[in-house]
Amino acid sequence: MSDGPFNQAVLIRGGTVVDATGKRVGDVLIRNGVVEAVGLDLDDAIAGAQVLDASGCIVGPGLVDLHSHLREPGREESETVETGARAAALGGYTAVVAMPNTDPPIDCAAVARQVFELGARATCEVAVAGAITVGRAGKLLAPLAEMADLGIRLFTDDGNGVQDARLMRRALEYASALGVTLAQHCEDSSLAAGGHMHEGEWSSRLGIPGQPGEAEELMVMRDLALSRLTRAPIHFLHLSTATSLQMVRVAKQGGARVTAEVAPHHFSLTDAAVASYDTVFKVNPPLRPPADVAAVKAALADGTADAIATDHAPHAQEDKEAPFDQAPPGMLGLETALALAVTELDLPIERLLALLSWQPAAIAGLAGRHGGPIVAGAAANLCVIDPEVTWVVDATRLASRSRNCPYAGRTLTGRVRHTVLRGEPVVIDGEAQR
Amino acid sequence: MTATVSATAAPGVGPAAAVRPAARLSTAKPGGRRHLLSIADLDREGIEEILRLTDMFVEVSERPIPRVPALRGKTVVSLFFEDSTRTRLSFEMAAKRLSADTMSFSVSTSAVKKGESLRDTVETIEAMGIDAIVVRHSAAGVPWQIANWTEGAAVINGGDGWHEHPTQALLDCYTIRQQRGRLDGQRIAIVGDIRHSRVARSDVLAFTALGASVTLVAPPTLLPPTLAGWPVEVSHRLDEVLPSCDVVYLLRLQRERMQEALLPSLREYTATYGLTRQRARLLVPGALIMHPGPVNRGVEIAAEVADQPNSVITRQVRNGVAVRMAVLYLLLGSGVDLGV
Ligand SMILES: [Zn+2]
Numbered sequence: 049m050s051d052g053p054f055n056q057a058v059l060i061r062g063g064t065v066v067d068a069t070g071k072r073v074g075d076v077l078i079r080n081g082v083v084e085a086v087g088l089d090l091d092d093a094i095a096g097a098q099v100l101d102a103s104g105c106i107v108g109p110g111l112v113d114l115h116s117h118l119r120e121p122g123r124e125e126s127e128t129v130e131t132g133a134r135a136a137a138l139g140g141y142t143a144v145v146a147m148p149n150t151d152p153p154i155d156c157a158a159v160a161r162q163v164f165e166l167g168a169r170a171t172c173e174v175a176v177a178g179a180i181t182v183g184r185a186g187k188l189l190a191p192l193a194e195m196a197d198l199g200i201r202l203f204t205d206d207g208n209g210v211q212d213a214r215l216m217r218r219a220l221e222y223a224s225a226l227g228v229t230l231a232q233h234c235e236d237s238s239l240a241a242g243g244h245m246h247e248g249e250w251s252s253r254l255g256i257p258g259q260p261g262e263a264e265e266l267m268v269m270r271d272l273a274l275s276r277l278t279r280a281p282i283h284f285l286h287l288s289t290a291t292s293l294q295m296v297r298v299a300k301q302g303g304a305r306v307t308a309e310v311a312p313h314h315f316s317l318t319d320a321a322v323a324s325y326d327t328v329f330k331v332n333p334p335l336r337p338p339a340d341v342a343a344v345k346a347a348l349a350d351g352t353a354d355a356i357a358t359d360h361a362p363h364a365q366e367d368k369e370a371p372f373d374q375a376p377p378g379m380l381g382l383e384t385a386l387a388l389a390v391t392e393l394d395l396p397i398e399r400l401l402a403l404l405s406w407q408p409a410a411i412a413g414l415a416g417r418h419g420g421p422i423v424a425g426a427a428a429n430l431c432v433i434d435p436e437v438t439w440v441v442d443a444t445r446l447a448s449r450s451r452n453c454p455y456a457g458r459t460l461t462g463r464v465r466h467t468v469l470r471g472e473p474v475v476i477d478g479e480a481q482r
Numbered sequence: 483m484t485a486t487v488s489a490t491a492a493p494g495v496g497p498a499a500a501v502r503p504a505a506r507l508s509t510a511k512p513g514g515r516r517h518l519l520s521i522a523d524l525d526r527e528g529i530e531e532i533l534r535l536t537d538m539f540v541e542v543s544e545r546p547i548p549r550v551p552a553l554r555g556k557t558v559v560s561l562f563f564e565d566s567t568r569t570r571l572s573f574e575m576a577a578k579r580l581s582a583d584t585m586s587f588s589v590s591t592s593a594v595k596k597g598e599s600l601r602d603t604v605e606t607i608e609a610m611g612i613d614a615i616v617v618r619h620s621a622a623g624v625p626w627q628i629a630n631w632t633e634g635a636a637v638i639n640g641g642d643g644w645h646e647h648p649t650q651a652l653l654d655c656y657t658i659r660q661q662r663g664r665l666d667g668q669r670i671a672i673v674g675d676i677r678h679s680r681v682a683r684s685d686v687l688a689f690t691a692l693g694a695s696v697t698l699v700a701p702p703t704l705l706p707p708t709l710a711g712w713p714v715e716v717s718h719r720l721d722e723v724l725p726s727c728d729v730v731y732l733l734r735l736q737r738e739r740m741q742e743a744l745l746p747s748l749r750e751y752t753a754t755y756g757l758t759r760q761r762a763r764l765l766v767p768g769a770l771i772m773h774p775g776p777v778n779r780g781v782e783i784a785a786e787v788a789d790q791p792n793s794v795i796t797r798q799v800r801n802g803v804a805v806r807m808a809v810l811y812l813l814l815g816s817g818v819d820l821g822v
Contacts, residue, residue: 252706255622255645255683260707325623369601369631371621373643 054472055080057094063102063432066398067109067421068406076107078428081471085424100466100473102432108401109419110142110172110429110467112408114231114309115206115285115357116382118144118174120166121159122151126450127362129163133170135360135382135447137474140464142429143173143409143418144360144382148184149207155179155190160198171467171474171482173429175412177202180219180230186211189219196226201413204231206285209267211237216271220280229307229411231283234267234292235259235333244373246319246334254323256372261289261340264333268292272299272306281305283411286359288314288333290343297352307411308347309357312381312388315344317454327368327375328454331361334377348393348403355408358385362450380453383446388455390435390462397435432466439463447480516813517637519625521648521687529655529691535808536656536801542579543804553582556613556814560640561604561628563589563619568775568799569640573616573649576806582814585612600624601631608632613814616640636813644678650774651684653805655692657798658729661770665692671723673699673755674733674782677706677744681774682733686714699723700755703744720755724764731772732757732782748781757783762790770794 060076065086077085077094118132129146136144146163148154154163160176167174178195182188184205192203203223209232210216216232223230243259245251251258268284272295275282287293287308296308313331318338321329329335347353361378368375389400409419417427443456467475474481521529542548558577560570570586577584587607607615614636617625622643629637641647658665670689676682676698689696690713697715698705709716717723724730739745752758757771762784765771771783771793779785788795 247707249708249710252708253683253711255643255680257644258707325626327627366599366601369599369627371600371619371627372623373621 054470057084057097058100058428058468058471058473059090059094059097060100060102060107060430060432060466060468061091063105063107065107065422066401068402068419069421071398076422076430078468078471081428083422083424083426083428086422098473100432100476102465104434104436105465106397106433106435107422108397108431108433109405109409109422110431110469111140111386111404112412112414112418113141113144113358113360113382113385114202114355114408114412115311116144116146116360117149117362117378118146118163119362120150121162126364126367127448129166129170129174131447131449132360132362132382133167133172133174134480135380137171137467137469138447138464138478138480139382139384140386140431140433140467141172141382142431142467142469143175143412143414145175145177145202145412147206148177148179148204153179153184155182155184157191157194157198160195160200164198171480172469173414173417175202175414176200177204177206177231179203180205180210181215184208186215189215189222192219192223192228193226196228201228202231202283202411203228204233204285206231206233209233209235209237213270213274217274217278220274220278220282224278224280229281229283231285232267232271233285234264234271234287236263236266239263239266243334244330245322246336248319248337250319250322250337254325256322259334261291261336264289265291265295268295272296272304275305279305281307284308286311286314286333286357287347287353288336288344289340293343293347293352297347297350300352307354308352309355309408310344310348310353311357311359312385313359313379313454315341315348316388316392317341321454325372327370327372328379328452330372330375330377331359331379332377345393349395353403355411356385356389356403357408358382360448361452362448363452365451368452378452380446380448380450383448384441384453384455384460386433386464387439387460387462391460397433428468428471430468431464433462434465435462437461437463517625517629518648518809518813519629519637519639520646521651521684521691524691526691529652529688532652532805532808532812533656533659535811536652536804539579539804539807539811540801542807543800549579549581551581552811553577553580553814556582557585557611558582558614558616558810558814559585559587559607559612560616561587561589561607561618562640563617563624564641566618566641569618570616572799572802573638573640573806576803576810579803580807580810582613582810600627604628604631608635614638614810617642619643638809638813641680643680644683645680646684647680648684649802649806649809650681651688652809653798653802654685654731654772654774655688656801656805657772657794658694658770660797660801661794662728665689665694668694668728669697669726670694670729670731671697671699671720671727672731672733673720673757675704675735675739676700676733677704678736679733685731686712690714697723697727701745704739720757720761721764724761725766727765727769729770729772730757730765734774734776735778735782752781756781757787759784759786762787765792768792772798775799
């Protein structure tokens with residue numbers, strides 16, 4: 049917040065409260081950034097509170113995104129911390145993890161501090177992921193301890209996988225003393241080289257060079273082995289193939305310290321979309337065939353995947369309006385993730401919120417402030433969701449500075465109605481308040 | 483929305499191609515733009531319509547003054563992001579024989595080098611008031627993108643990456659029909675670097691649409707990652723295929739394939755997949771030898787074999803002009819008298 053804590057009392061009235069402890073009907077009274085009371089008939093408790101209507105809605109903990117590319121510093125024409133955070137708030141997020149592939153990259157305390165400062169004024173909490181290696185170049189360890197001292201809990205070279213097995217082993221060992229988690233973008237770069245979509249039937253027909261799912265799977269397999277060797281935790285970013293998820297499933301059964309996220313586009317789009325040659329469908333890891341999409345959904349249903357993470361990756365229109373093999377990979381995600389989950393996944397709302405809120409909060413080290421039970425004394429980071437309403441995605445009306453949304457024109461079910469950050473309603477009835 | 487740009491339809495082969503949009507090129511269609519982007523956008527009837535029209539333009543081409551006024555006042559731009567003098571000249575000659583004005587825009591020497599975007603380049607050219615753009619690009623799909631960015635001009639795919647080269651397939655069909663009477667029932671072997679070949683992808687679609695059976699002959703490294711859904715047979719032994727084919731179609735082998743570990747050496751390629759003089763004797767009399775050019779003599783085909791009487795490589799080139807006249811006429815013609 050810009051000028052001190054938000055002091056006005058807020059009453060979220062008429063909703064059903066859902067958190068990790070269960071589901072109950074009740075109003076939520078908020079004051080001075082914390083939940084003051086949860087119950088029925090709180091109207092009399094306070095006069096002059098700002099009332100947010102939640103009738104027919106779910107009142108849940110704010111969503112937490114493990115994977116947002118906010119582009120600042122360096123690519124402010126495609127997104128800034130401010131615009132990305134606004135998109136996040138509209139999507140129901142009260143916290144996002146900003147990925148370090150900025151320019152310069154977040155590979156030292158100075159750049160991390162800059163992003164934290166930008167985030168302090170934003171409409172969601174901006175946590176930061178630091179790079180594992182200097183310049184994300186995969187050669188030398190970045191100063192992990194120095195960044196951990198600033199509160200950074202996740203490290204990744206996202207955009208690149210750490211190719212060198214020996215370096216990755218050392219990074220896991222070194223990080224294990226810091227209480228932080230390394231997160232891997234799984235891609236064997238030599239096998240994936242030159243591939244601009246999933247290698248399979250569609251790439252064969254379309255004449256677009258592909259990358260096989262095995263490029264992802266090789267690194268999942270390697271890093272499971274390295275995590276076992278070092279006894280350090282590992283988090284897998286945006287897993288997208290049936291085999292990757294099966295390896296994680298088996299590893300978890302064996303007690304491995306592994307967590308995994310999947311992205312909304314990997315459960316709602318297939319590689320057939322690329323037949324349009326529209327570069328909005330170019331993303332990395334690439335869109336996969338229906339069998340992998342089904343496997344991603346199954347992994348969300350059975351707990352193999354711990355989180356839905358957006359991989360929100362804004363790109364300026366002029367960059368996307370390039371030949372398919374030259375366009376940068378990535379698509380917007382923050383404003384559509386929840387609705388895609390409601391629409392595409394056959395899961396109850398408490399399971400969806402586990403995947404979108406408290407489980408990612410735990411992975412990001414944000415559980416103290418986000419995703420916790422909605423009880424008196426808890427931080428007032430909340431979102432109010434209408435799970436029934438349908439809406440049509442209009443890419444021209446998104447808060448993100450970019451327009452590379454692959455769901456334009458699609459009818460989705462479920463929408464965020466209000467978002468409350470530290471007691472302040474930053475989104476009311478689907479409108480950003482600042 | 484235009485007739486032949488199909489953003490959601492499958493520009494592919496096999497099952498997806500079974501749901502081809504009914505978007506034949508047709509001179510009768512009032513208003514709206516027509517493009518030639520993929521053979522998959524044409525059904526059998528659409529291809530045959532072009533071949534029938536080509537007969538007329540072959541006749542025009544044989545006149546002392548091989549020119550008709552059909553496209554007078556129209557402007558055809560060739561927008562080539564990749565060098566292909568042969569294809570560009572063939573389109574330009576076709577346009578000139580129809581009395582269209584032509585402009586040639588070779589982008590490797592121009593704007594894109596100065597950081598101008600593909601879209602800017604296309605919009606600038608269209609603003610000059612042109613009627614058709616022939617696009618050649620090293621990336622698959624660029625003609626689709628251009629068709630979505632332009633409003634007035636017809637877009638003709640002059641070859642996009644590894645994807646398609648529809649006018650090449652049409653001239654190949656025309657040449658086979660001319661030499662053998664029909665495509666139905668013909669057994670055609672396509673030999674060589676299928677994986678990187680826009681010609682092969684378009685030919686498979688066109689040949690099979692017209693009733694021919696196709697066998698792809700290549701080492702696995704030069705085949706697409708999967709052929710699921712392709713209506714073809716596959717073989718790795720050219721010697722076994724040659725005696726039973728009516729047409730053998732050789733593809734050009736790029737010399738840089740060795741650097742990508744796709745082949746050990748040119749010598750080994752020629753020994754296993756080249757149409758050597760000895761191997762050519764396995765062909766039945768009258769079997770056609772075809773190649774999209776330019777030929778790597780001594781690599782995919784021996785020099786003497788390329789010059790055999792049953793080699794129709796130069797005829798393919800000649801027919802290319804007439805086929806492209808037919809395509810331009812169908813896309814741009816106002817239905818006025820052809821003057822033939
Ligand atoms: Zn990534």
